[in-house]
Amino acid sequence: MNNQAEFVKDLVTEHGTNRESLLPILQAVVEKDRFLSENAILKIAEETNIPAADVYGTASFYSFLDIVPRGKYVIRVCKTITCAMKGKNQILLALEDFLKIKLGDTTPDKLFTILETNCLGWCHKAPAMLVNDDVYTELTPNMVVDILSAYKAEADKE
Amino acid sequence: MTTKTKQLNRIDLIFKNENDCKEILQKSFDRSHEEIINEMVNSGLKGRGGAGFPTGLKWKLTAEETEKKKYVICNADEGEPGTFKDREILTRVPHKVLAGMAMCAKIIGAKEGYIYLRGEYKFLVPQLRDELKKFHKIMDELNLDFVVDIFLGSGAYICGEESALFESMEGKRGEPRNKPPYPTQCGYLNKPTVINNVETLAHSYTIMKYGAKKFRELGVKDSWGSKVFSVSGDTPIPGIYELELGMSVQDFVDDFGDGDTKAVQVGGASGFLVPRKRFAKSHIGYQGKLTGVSLPTGGSMMIFNSSRSMYNVLNNYLDFFEEESCGQCTPCRVGCQQLLKGIKAVKRGEKPAAYLDKLLKLTDTMRLTAKCGLGQSVANSFSSIVENFREEMIY
Numbered sequence: 001m002n003n004q005a006e007f008v009k010d011l012v013t014e015h016g017t018n019r020e021s022l023l024p025i026l027q028a029v030v031e032k033d034r035f036l037s038e039n040a041i042l043k044i045a046e047e048t049n050i051p052a053a054d055v056y057g058t059a060s061f062y063s064f065l066d067i068v069p070r071g072k073y074v075i076r077v078c079k080t081i082t083c084a085m086k087g088k089n090q091i092l093l094a095l096e097d098f099l100k101i102k103l104g105d106t107t108p109d110k111l112f113t114i115l116e117t118n119c120l121g122w123c124h125k126a127p128a129m130l131v132n133d134d135v136y137t138e139l140t141p142n143m144v145v146d147i148l149s150a151y152k153a154e155a156d157k158e
Numbered sequence: 159m160t161t162k163t164k165q166l167n168r169i170d171l172i173f174k175n176e177n178d179c180k181e182i183l184q185k186s187f188d189r190s191h192e193e194i195i196n197e198m199v200n201s202g203l204k205g206r207g208g209a210g211f212p213t214g215l216k217w218k219l220t221a222e223e224t225e226k227k228k229y230v231i232c233n234a235d236e237g238e239p240g241t242f243k244d245r246e247i248l249t250r251v252p253h254k255v256l257a258g259m260a261m262c263a264k265i266i267g268a269k270e271g272y273i274y275l276r277g278e279y280k281f282l283v284p285q286l287r288d289e290l291k292k293f294h295k296i297m298d299e300l301n302l303d304f305v306v307d308i309f310l311g312s313g314a315y316i317c318g319e320e321s322a323l324f325e326s327m328e329g330k331r332g333e334p335r336n337k338p339p340y341p342t343q344c345g346y347l348n349k350p351t352v353i354n355n356v357e358t359l360a361h362s363y364t365i366m367k368y369g370a371k372k373f374r375e376l377g378v379k380d381s382w383g384s385k386v387f388s389v390s391g392d393t394p395i396p397g398i399y400e401l402e403l404g405m406s407v408q409d410f411v412d413d414f415g416d417g418d419t420k421a422v423q424v425g426g427a428s429g430f431l432v433p434r435k436r437f438a439k440s441h442i443g444y445q446g447k448l449t450g451v452s453l454p455t456g457g458s459m460m461i462f463n464s465s466r467s468m469y470n471v472l473n474n475y476l477d478f479f480e481e482e483s484c485g486q487c488t489p490c491r492v493g494c495q496q497l498l499k500g501i502k503a504v505k506r507g508e509k510p511a512a513y514l515d516k517l518l519k520l521t522d523t524m525r526l527t528a529k530c531g532l533g534q535s536v537a538n539s540f541s542s543i544v545e546n547f548r549e550e551m552i553y
């Protein structure tokens with residue numbers, strides 16, 4: 001927890017306490033923790049002097065600023081029309097099958113979360129998904145297995 | 159009646175390999191602000207983000223504001239389903255976009271600019287930062303006090319709406335503001351702000367370089383120039399194409415369709431569905447005097463062949479709107495939910511087919527009473543799909 005407090009403090013020193021800094025600060029916490037805990041929100045409010053309710057209210061508006069715990073790797077599968085037409089459901093099934101969890105859930109080892117998201121802007125290379133900030137396009141169920149295996153291997157090394 | 163329309167014409171301007179931004183800016187800076195604004199106005203360039211507001215006029219109005227602090231913002235939120243051309247422009251020719259921003263800053267008197275980049279494109283940040291380094295060096299050499307930074311979005315389509323975008327940059331929920339006042343008077347931090355789409359800014363560079371007259375050699379009245387289109391769906395050649403404005407949907411389908419095209423969605427989920435029987439009569443451009451329908455567009459062209467269910471398409475769009483509505487005003491928040499529930503009930507036979515007419519009336523109300531473009535434009539796809547493919551909604 002002390003670590004968290006230090007981290008938030010440093011962020012506020014870097015970005016400043018005005019309201020325009022709020023989103024960048026929230027984004028940096030999510031990048032590290034993959035979600036905004038109650039503690040993080042309170043700490044940000046304290047350090048920036050922005051009411052905690054406003055910090056929460058802002059965070060909860062944005063789909064990438066999660067306020068529930070997520071895995072180390074957050075998978076967001078595009079569900080908008082072209083991806084839906086080009087096999088999004090098979091991709092989702094392959095993910096669920098490989099990770100043994102359902103859409104919206106996080107693996108017990110806290111490594112992966114599967115979510116759906118709106119248009120990622122890769123309709124010409126559908127179906128597409130994000131794993132954290134990395135983009136994967138023209139997916140097939142086989143590719144999904146390879147991609148996730150690589151992330152697993154990366155996590156094992158750490 | 160003969161009006162001017164255009165054959166489908168592939169253009170190579172935006173992505174053309176040109177590395178003379180410094181020279182072009184230098185030349186433009188030597189001219190008077192009035193001359194540059196006139197050049198922009200005369201070009202007839204209209205915003206490429208969807209709404210099609212005349213860019214020269216936007217710059218002029220902001221230049222006339224006496225407030226000391228002003229901003230230039232590049233809208234790279236690109237969240238409209240089926241749109242991906244802005245990312246390509248920012249990847250391949252970011253220097254042209256930045257040159258457009260610098261020109262605008264010089265004219266209106268802004269010292270700070272921002273690129274509002276959607277969170278989904280975060281992977282672009284390192285290369286954009288490299289580009290910004292080069293750009294700021296050019297600004298130094300040209301003696302222009304103008305700095306551009308990147309502001310990242312966090313996954314909210316509504317933040318592409320200009321006033322929601324300002325709210326978001328100000329650290330708040332991305333909820334659109336009432337208009338007026340417009341951004342030219344009261345934008346980011348309530349200061350006069352020019353906000354332009356990525357592509358609009360890149361076209362500004364082209365106009366500075368080649369002049370308004372050259373720009374108007376392409377396109378048709380009220381829709382001058384070329385436009386970058388994002389082509390997806392049932393096409394053998396999905397991708398990004400720069401095309402001359404004014405073409406008919408028929409010509410587009412002849413080139414891009416798979417031979418079995420049933421309908422084309424022009425302008426993304428907030429745009430219109432054009433069924434086959436209207437291909438020949440519909441043209442791509444801004445409001446004007448073309449025969450038939452003239453369809454403004456942010457450049458999203460989604461092609462559907464006869465294997466696709468239009469019910470599924472509409473269901474997908476409504477699902478999108480229902481999730482992305484900021485929830486601030488009732489017609490949109492409740493309207494989107496009711497439309498989604500309504501078409502499902504009709505499909506399942508729980509409501510009679512005539513219920514669709516009630517839903518159409520609801521979209522009329524939304525068009526009139528919703529606070530921003532999101533809620534107002536749900537009617538576009540809803541009515542164009544339900545009216546043209548009514549039987550698919552029922553059976």
Ligand SMILES: Cc1cc2nc3c(=O)[nH]c(=O)nc-3n(C[C@H](O)[C@H](O)[C@H](O)COP(=O)(O)O)c2cc1C
Pocket residue numbers: 204205206207208209210211233234235236237238315316317318319320321353354355356358359530531532
């Ligand atoms: C719901 C909604 C979403 C929008 N999203 C975008 C967007 O992603 N990119 C964009 O350039 N304009 C978007 N716009 C239009 C902007 O509000 C604004 O008109 C545009 O950025 C102005 O630039 P332009 O005149 O160069 O097109 C959106 C509008 C609405 C109502």
Ligand code: SF4
Pocket residue numbers: 316333334482483484485486487488490491528529530531532533534
């Ligand atoms: S129309 Fe929809 S998106 Fe726009 S302000 Fe109202 S609720 Fe928000």
